[in-house]
Amino acid sequence: xxxxxxxxxxxxxxxxxxxxxxxxxxxxxxxxxxxxxxxxxxxxxxxxxxxxxxxxxxxxxxxxxxxxxxxxxxxxxxxxxxxxxxxxxxxxxxxxxxxxxxxxxxxxxxxxxxxxxxxxxxxxxxxxxxxxxxxxxxxxxxxxxxxxxxxxxxxxxxxxxxxxxxxxxxxxxxxxxxxxxxxxxxxxxxxxxxxxxxxxxxxxxxxxxxxxxxxx
Amino acid sequence: xxxxxxxxxxxxxxxxxxxxxxxxxxxxxxxxxxxxxxxxxxxxxxxxxxxxxxxxxxxxxxxxxxxxxxxxxxxxxxxxxxxxxxxxxxxxxxxxxxxxxxxxxxxxxxxxxxxxxxxxxxxxxxxxxxxxxxxxxxxxxxxxxxxxxxxxxxxxxxxxxxxxxxxxxxxxxxxxxxxxxxxxxxxxxxxxxxxxxxxxxxxxxxxxxxxxxxxxxxxxxxxxxxxxxxxxxxxxxxxxxxxxxxxxxxxxxxxxxxxxxxxxxxxx
Numbered sequence: 026x027x028x029x030x031x032x033x034x035x036x037x038x039x040x041x042x043x044x045x046x047x048x049x050x051x052x053x054x055x056x057x058x059x060x061x062x063x064x065x066x067x068x069x070x071x072x073x074x075x076x077x078x079x080x081x082x083x084x085x086x087x088x089x090x091x092x093x094x095x096x097x098x099x100x101x102x103x104x105x106x107x108x109x110x111x112x113x114x115x116x117x118x119x120x121x122x123x124x125x126x127x128x129x130x131x132x133x134x135x136x137x138x139x140x141x142x143x144x145x146x147x148x149x150x151x152x153x154x155x156x157x158x159x160x161x162x163x164x165x166x167x168x169x170x171x172x173x174x175x176x177x178x179x180x181x182x183x184x185x186x187x188x189x190x191x192x193x194x195x196x197x198x199x200x201x202x203x204x205x206x207x208x209x210x211x212x213x214x215x216x217x218x219x220x221x222x223x224x225x226x227x228x229x230x231x232x233x234x235x236x237x238x239x240x241x
Numbered sequence: 242x243x244x245x246x247x248x249x250x251x252x253x254x255x256x257x258x259x260x261x262x263x264x265x266x267x268x269x270x271x272x273x274x275x276x277x278x279x280x281x282x283x284x285x286x287x288x289x290x291x292x293x294x295x296x297x298x299x300x301x302x303x304x305x306x307x308x309x310x311x312x313x314x315x316x317x318x319x320x321x322x323x324x325x326x327x328x329x330x331x332x333x334x335x336x337x338x339x340x341x342x343x344x345x346x347x348x349x350x351x352x353x354x355x356x357x358x359x360x361x362x363x364x365x366x367x368x369x370x371x372x373x374x375x376x377x378x379x380x381x382x383x384x385x386x387x388x389x390x391x392x393x394x395x396x397x398x399x400x401x402x403x404x405x406x407x408x409x410x411x412x413x414x415x416x417x418x419x420x421x422x423x424x425x426x427x428x429x430x431x432x433x434x435x436x437x438x439x440x441x442x443x444x445x446x447x448x449x450x451x452x453x454x455x456x457x458x459x460x461x462x463x464x465x466x467x468x469x470x471x472x473x474x475x476x477x478x479x480x481x482x483x484x485x486x487x488x489x490x491x492x493x494x495x496x497x498x499x500x501x502x503x504x505x506x507x508x509x
Contacts, residue, residue, distance in 0.1 A: 034335075037335075039308060040339075043311070044315050078365060079360065154246075154413060155246050155443075155467070156244045157243045158242065178498050182243075183365070221339075226281070228498075229315055
């Protein structure tokens with residue numbers, strides 16, 4: 026199984042790659058984790074991971090700079106139905122639009138916009154930085170065997186924006202931060218997390234292993 | 242619920258930990274990557290590397306440290322020291338840093354913070370502020386920004402500066418009291434609270450930790466979102482687990498995944 030970590034100059038690719046390698050080894054899953062910097066590698070991959078650190082517009086521009094990359098992602102994830110995992114801004118790009126500073130077009134896979142978080146409790150800071158618990162809305166392979174909820178494991182968040190999904194069914198998990206914030210989305214073979222599994226220690230490695238086993 | 246964070250800070254010079262880390266049996270107490278792995282296993286919530294001798298010419302050692310740490314620790318890393326331009330930030334992020342801390346460059350040119358936040362998003366731009374109290378005992382407290390390890394006063398008001406850089410795009414403030422740094426007398430709570438209450442971004446309290454109660458005070462009284470400490474952890478005075486348990490008992494929400502996981506294993 027070839028897993029493409031899409032490389033478009035966005036930060037922390039190294040952490041993502043290493044976390045996937047570690048998760049695969051620990052879970053005894055045979056997977057080649059490769060950095061994919063061109064469209065062909067993405068088109069032929071069995072699973073796709075789109076990381077993303079930076080501003081929405083900057084990440085989108087980075088993808089668009091690689092010839093045929095957006096089309097290749099679309100082809101592999103939508104036409105061929107390969108399992109896809111977006112992380113942080115990589116997940117936000119699955120939305121219709123990003124409203125960070127300017128309006129930027131997303132992939133339009135998940136209905137809704139990426140908006141600034143606005144905690145109702147004024148003492149809560151923006152960005153949300155740190156470890157929060159997550160609450161899974163419906164059963165999904167990605168969270169199989171992971172203790173979630175108030176007493177569950179924590180996930181690492183570092184973000185000022187979140188995907189405000191139009192359909193409740195697309196929201197896989199939320200976190201509480203002065204109101205509900207989208208922590209994960211999923212539809213068909215597509216999934217994304219606002220938190221960073223590659224930085225979330227036990228929970229993160231378990232979620233990555235689940236993604237590698239996922240048969241949507 | 243978002244938890245308060247404990248952040249051990251490692252001062253790194255030419256790729257080595259200054260003074261070393263001696264809280265566990267490390268093969269090499271001066272190896273920052275070994276220390277990072279130990280803190281990862283101990284349940285630290287983030288790790289901070291500060292390149293204290295960062296010169297423009299010699300950025301390779303810290304890059305190598307960040308790269309290896311990010312390959313072996315699946316926990317968040319903040320890296321600072323000598324960050325002067327957009328390409329410094331990009332390189333550190335590509336090496337595996339999650340957040341990059343800007344100090345002197347932000348004081349010299351606050352618009353640098355805006356450019357960095359535009360490029361990388363405000364969530365990964367930390368501005369490190371070194372502040373010293375300049376008011377007399379009976380006056381309304383006032384703090385100024387100092388640079389060069391507290392030797393150079395700038396005349397810039399610390400609270401106003403924090404507000405300005407957050408407006409420009411800083412996603413977090415790493416606030417060090419130069420009066421308290423190294424004293425073990427506790428954080429400057431008045432300073433921490435003045436800044437934390439004035440800005441929308443989270444504040445990391447730094448400088449002066451000597452006891453576990455100081456960590457509690459930083460969050461509870463200083464309104465910080467995270468507490469940074471160095472020597473009490475590096476020299477094994479307290480473990481991360483002891484610190485978390487103490488803060489948790491004091492009513493501060495802490496992430497106790499490591500402890501819980503261990504208990505879980507014991508039951509098996």
